[in-house]
Amino acid sequence: GEDVEQSLFLSVREGDSSVINCTYTDSSSTYLYWYKQEPGAGLQLLTYIFSNMDMKQDQRLTVLLNKKDKHLSLRIADTQTGDSAIYFCAETVNDYKLSFGAGTTVTVRA
């Protein structure tokens, strides 16, 4: 199974906030990433957080990191239809390699 765990599905109403959660395993992970994958496309880097930070905000995106619980979350404010996609959490392991979760499919309903 995946070392990085995410819930599989999230449905959110347009204009509401989305929160995607992730748990990871390697306490020595240097960076933690969020990637977005739209249908038929590759992975688009959304944001990342360095392990010595608790929070990072980038426009509508807020990343929270709880190192004690090895928990990472991504909040999307004012969710739009264009935010419908699969969101992958990834941790860096062993020489900066990426280990991905299975992805959370976010569906934005009108």
Next chain:
Amino acid sequence: EAGVAQSPRYKIIEKRQSVAFWCNPISGHATLYWYQQILGQGPKLLIQFQNNGVVDDSQLPKDRFSAERLKGVDSTLKIQPAKLEDSAVYLCASSPSVEETQYFGPGTRLLVL
């Protein structure tokens, strides 16, 4: 700045046939990765190159998969012979160095019948 380019975008083959995928990384990126993404899963690393040398190929099924990056720029990934379970999206990524952020191409979707 141009992103990571991959071709073909789609490929359908029969089992036991051979297939090759091509990747052109972002200009100047020394590190290149090939990932396999099976439907419903996250990407899994197959092989990592630093310039034209292999850094990690521990997850590459070497009996049927091979990859090269001869001049330290473009890379090809080959499967010979293909099996049904090889059906997946093959993603190429590059980064300026191994410690830096990886940028992904659009992927090649392979269907093995």
